[in-house]
Amino acid sequence: xxxxxxxxxxxxxAAIAAGTLTAEALxxxxxxxxxxxxxxxxxxxxxxxxxxxxxxxxRDQEPSKGPLHGVxxxxxxxxxxxxxxxxxxxxxxxxxxxxxxASSVALARAAGMVILGKTVSTEFALRQPGKTRNPHNPExxxxxxxxxxxxxxxxxxxxxxxxxxxxxxxxxxASFCGVVGFKPTWCTIPRMGxxxxxxxxxxxxxxxxxxxxxxxxxxxxxxxxxxxxVPLSAAPKLGFCRSPAWSEAKPATIAAMDEAVCRLRAAGxxxxxxxxxxxxxxxxxxxAVIQAVEAARSLTFETENHWQGISDNLRKAxxxxxxSSQGEYRKALDTAARxxxxxxxxxxxxxxxxxxxxxxxxxxxLTFTGDPVxxxxxxxxxxxxxxxxxxSGPLGLPVGVQIVGSYADDATxxxxxxWVHKAIVK
Amino acid sequence: xxxxxxxxxxxxxAAIAAGTLTAEALxxxxxxxxxxxxxxxxxxxxxxxxxxxxxxxxRDQEPSKGPLHGVxxxxxxxxxxxxxxxxxxxxxxxxxxxxxxASSVALARAAGMVILGKTVSTEFALRQPGKTRNPHNPExxxxxxxxxxxxxxxxxxxxxxxxxxxxxxxxxxASFCGVVGFKPTWCTIPRMGxxxxxxxxxxxxxxxxxxxxxxxxxxxxxxxxxxxxVPLSAAPKLGFCRSPAWSEAKPATIAAMDEAVCRLRAAGxxxxxxxxxxxxxxxxxxxAVIQAVEAARSLTFETENHWQGISDNLRKAxxxxxxSSQGEYRKALDTAARxxxxxxxxxxxxxxxxxxxxxxxxxxxLTFTGDPVxxxxxxxxxxxxxxxxxxSGPLGLPVGVQIVGSYADDATxxxxxxWVHKAIVK
Numbered sequence: 001x002x003x004x005x006x007x008x009x010x011x012x013x014a015a016i017a018a019g020t021l022t023a024e025a026l027x028x029x030x031x032x033x034x035x036x037x038x039x040x041x042x043x044x045x046x047x048x049x050x051x052x053x054x055x056x057x058x059r060d061q062e063p064s065k066g067p068l069h070g071v072x073x074x075x076x077x078x079x080x081x082x083x084x085x086x087x088x089x090x091x092x093x094x095x096x097x098x099x100x101x102a103s104s105v106a107l108a109r110a111a112g113m114v115i116l117g118k119t120v121s122t123e124f125a126l127r128q129p130g131k132t133r134n135p136h137n138p139e140x141x142x143x144x145x146x147x148x149x150x151x152x153x154x155x156x157x158x159x160x161x162x163x164x165x166x167x168x169x170x171x172x173x174a175s176f177c178g179v180v181g182f183k184p185t186w187c188t189i190p191r192m193g194x195x196x197x198x199x200x201x202x203x204x205x206x207x208x209x210x211x212x213x214x215x216x217x218x219x220x221x222x223x224x225x226x227x228x229x230v231p232l233s234a235a236p237k238l239g240f241c242r243s244p245a246w247s248e249a250k251p252a253t254i255a256a257m258d259e260a261v262c263r264l265r266a267a268g269x270x271x272x273x274x275x276x277x278x279x280x281x282x283x284x285x286x287x288a289v290i291q292a293v294e295a296a297r298s299l300t301f302e303t304e305n306h307w308q309g310i311s312d313n314l315r316k317a318x319x320x321x322x323x324s325s326q327g328e329y330r331k332a333l334d335t336a337a338r339x340x341x342x343x344x345x346x347x348x349x350x351x352x353x354x355x356x357x358x359x360x361x362x363x364x365x366l367t368f369t370g371d372p373v374x375x376x377x378x379x380x381x382x383x384x385x386x387x388x389x390x391x392s393g394p395l396g397l398p399v400g401v402q403i404v405g406s407y408a409d410d411a412t413x414x415x416x417x418x419w420v421h422k423a424i425v426k
Numbered sequence: 427x428x429x430x431x432x433x434x435x436x437x438x439x440a441a442i443a444a445g446t447l448t449a450e451a452l453x454x455x456x457x458x459x460x461x462x463x464x465x466x467x468x469x470x471x472x473x474x475x476x477x478x479x480x481x482x483x484x485r486d487q488e489p490s491k492g493p494l495h496g497v498x499x500x501x502x503x504x505x506x507x508x509x510x511x512x513x514x515x516x517x518x519x520x521x522x523x524x525x526x527x528a529s530s531v532a533l534a535r536a537a538g539m540v541i542l543g544k545t546v547s548t549e550f551a552l553r554q555p556g557k558t559r560n561p562h563n564p565e566x567x568x569x570x571x572x573x574x575x576x577x578x579x580x581x582x583x584x585x586x587x588x589x590x591x592x593x594x595x596x597x598x599x600a601s602f603c604g605v606v607g608f609k610p611t612w613c614t615i616p617r618m619g620x621x622x623x624x625x626x627x628x629x630x631x632x633x634x635x636x637x638x639x640x641x642x643x644x645x646x647x648x649x650x651x652x653x654x655x656v657p658l659s660a661a662p663k664l665g666f667c668r669s670p671a672w673s674e675a676k677p678a679t680i681a682a683m684d685e686a687v688c689r690l691r692a693a694g695x696x697x698x699x700x701x702x703x704x705x706x707x708x709x710x711x712x713x714a715v716i717q718a719v720e721a722a723r724s725l726t727f728e729t730e731n732h733w734q735g736i737s738d739n740l741r742k743a744x745x746x747x748x749x750s751s752q753g754e755y756r757k758a759l760d761t762a763a764r765x766x767x768x769x770x771x772x773x774x775x776x777x778x779x780x781x782x783x784x785x786x787x788x789x790x791x792l793t794f795t796g797d798p799v800x801x802x803x804x805x806x807x808x809x810x811x812x813x814x815x816x817x818s819g820p821l822g823l824p825v826g827v828q829i830v831g832s833y834a835d836d837a838t839x840x841x842x843x844x845w846v847h848k849a850i851v852k
Contacts, residue, residue, distance in 0.1 A: 082727065082731075093525060096525050098525075099519060099522050099524075100727045100728070101726075101727040102727075103723055103724050103726055103727070105727075106726035106727035106730060107723060107726050109730065110726050110730055187625055187626065190622075190625055190720065190723055190724055191622065191625060192621070192622040192623075192625070192724045193727075195618070196616075196617065196618040197618075199613055199616055199617060199618070200613065222723070222752075223719075223722070223723035223726065224752045225752075293649075294616065296649070297529055297533060297616055297648070297649035298529050298616055298618045300527075300529055300532035300533050300536050300649065301508065301526045301527040301528075301529070301531075301532035302526070304532060304535065304536055305508075326648075326650045326651075330834060333834070334834075408756060408759070408760075
């Protein structure tokens with residue numbers, strides 16, 4: 001028999017609904033796992049076991065609010081919680097207690113979920129790592145910026161975690177930690193109460209151990225009813241897109257993508273090459289311009305008032321990053337918008353793209369969360385992205401396969417990702 | 427000689443730069459006006475004269491940060507200030523002190539501006555009025571939701587005010603109070619630190635007494651250099667758009683638009699009728715669906731935890747507003763996006779549209795801020811909108827003329843609005 005902490009979110013929710021599991025027992029099981037492993041993994045920046053158990057007991061006493069009722073979740077530290085400190089990964093905000101839950105957190109609670117604690121974020125969800133280590137090998141980075149959510153879900157500390165993506169901050173750590181990561185279409189989950197750094201890019205997403213769990217969780221965080229994921233009626237038609245950043249893919253990723261294509265074809269998928277036309281060669285630069293401009297102005301309060309509280313890493317970026325003009329910024333936004341249109345045109349010929357989730361296995365480096373180069377183009381377009389685990393590299397660390405779907409068609413994207421996940425794991 | 431509080435923002439900034447005025451004297455002049463008139467107008471929800479004067483003295487001692495250095499501004503209470511309470515127009519948050527300035531506020535300070543105080547907002551920038559009255563006749567509404575910013579600028583309490591628009595919350599109060607209101611293209615001014623209620627709609631905008639002041643202020647709030655507004659090189663080609671909501675226009679507005687067209691033609695403008703094609707008939711409904719869905723989910727924390735702290739008015743809306751499905755919501759977002767494309771196509775034939783800013787003069791009703799029906803379609807599209815004063819109705823109250831421009835071409839929109847303003851006032 002497996003422990004409760006090893007159950008998927010929907011499995012656990014079903015057990016709670018059936019009366020064979022309580023929210024309290026589930027939370028206790030997660031807390032036990034955390035107690036065993038947190039010294040190694042370091043996924044949590046705030047955890048109060050008594051409060052989490054109290055919320056679980058309240059869930060056990062109230063009528064069910066849906067399929068995820070009683071299920072615990074970790075919230076990335078860049079998202080406000082009214083009853084827990086929220087420091088945005090920055091020493092400037094150490095101990096800060098927001099006045100309210102972020103909309104996403106309030107919606108999770110309205111769906112009956114239990115907020116287990118706050119998971120480690122890099123500083124302001126940018127490049128300066130937090131304390132988290134890769135649960136598969138603690139000498140390796142878990143990726144970032146949503147490192148605590150990815151590591152906690154991978155290590156069975158929680159069935160679900162909330163992350164955010166500006167460059168590759170959901171998909172890359174999910175790939176490095178070997179879990180499902182889902183970045184829905186831009187603005188699917190309301191951002192009120194998120195420390196928004198790059199407004200045109202920042203997207204709240206989730207980590208889980210199955211695509212169906214991710215799908216249900218995003219519905220809850222968006223305030224919609226939790227309808228079950230509808231499986232594909234036939235094997236999908238997939239476009240294998242090496243993306244304009246393919247030259248950054250390392251042997252582990254190239255081999256994993258080859259293996260994925262083999263397994264997908266063996267399972268019946270049609271896979272054809274897709275090369276994205278103009279303006280996709282310009283998308284990496286467009287993303288860089290948007291991120292640099294928006295991060296610098298979002299952090300004006302901190303740079304003007306708390307320069308000494310900012311990491312050397314971020315101070316260097318704020319000082320040295322390219323300074324674009326208003327016209328260059330507007331052009332970058334236009335490129336991103338055109339990129340989305342062109343991508344969606346390509347996606348009329350195939351059901352979804354498959355593309356690398358990260359350049360390779362997680363680097364053996366705790367000072368660097370890895371390169372978002374294979375993610376940020378998709379974030380700039382705003383299209384839904386899912387990474388699914390199942391493959392690994394020469395070091396034995398996970399390598400994800402990323403599925404990219406049409407803008408606002410998250411349902412199809414998830415159905416394809418679920419099919420791909422099952423075909424790869426088989 | 428006029429008092430300093432009657433100067434426009436750029437005029438005052440120039441006088442400060444020339445050494446003929448100090449920021450302290452300017453702030454003192456605004457505070458004197460507020461002391462005389464606040465009992466009648468009620469524009470401010472928080473004001474600390476000593477602190478504002480201290481910030482002004484610091485500005486007088488430091489090197490100039492640009493053309494608006496030393497100029498005071500009122501900030502709508504839905505936007506965070508780290509050194510002043512921020513209650514989002516709600517008794518739930520009475521006395522709340524945020525940890526940081528919103529990005530927009532930090533950018534205003536980085537441009538050398540002085541934060542005078544917080545201006546009255548309706549509850550969460552929705553329908554329940556605050557205490558503000560129309561400075562032209564205190565028995566009439568100043569409009570909403572940005573009522574304090576509009577009234578304070580109209581009454582010479584401050585040269586500039588920050589507002590936000592979800593339906594018509596910048597343009598309508600500016601029209602009712604007889605000032606310039608500018609809602610830039612969606613997401614022009616970063617929203618970090620704004621209490622975002624409807625993420626697809628909410629837009630930070632400004633109030634001023636001239637179009638050039640509005641243009642400069644939005645540049646400052648967006649973190650860009652303050653380049654002077656470039657006047658049109660020739661009279662504009664304007665499209666007179668009665669909009670799908672024309673049936674809501676009252677005689678005062680119909681007469682004002684007729685008069686505006688006469689004055690514009692007399693000044694040399696070409697004015698032709700423009701009827702917006704499909705999907706514009708559906709835009710009012712699309713806006714209503716988006717607003718209802720997004721407001722309900724953004725306010726989940728408040729509805730779950732502070733129902734008794736919500737006004738009857740808002741409780742009714744949250745209880746009775748249409749409940750749309752996920753598919754209906756997505757369709758409404760698609761309609762809004764298509765509307766933008768269709769509008770921009772029309773705007774290749776003319777330089778900008780002119781259209782009513784409000785249904786008529788400000789209603790004699792302090793329990794109702796007026797109808798946003800003539801604004802919300804433009805907010806749904808996200809295009810830049812400016813209202814300019816200069817005309818009035820049978821009651822002697824102001825009636826604005828609204829200029830709508832191409833998405834992301836705020837520079838042209840402002841240049842046209844400046845031309846229209848001068849032609850109407852002449």
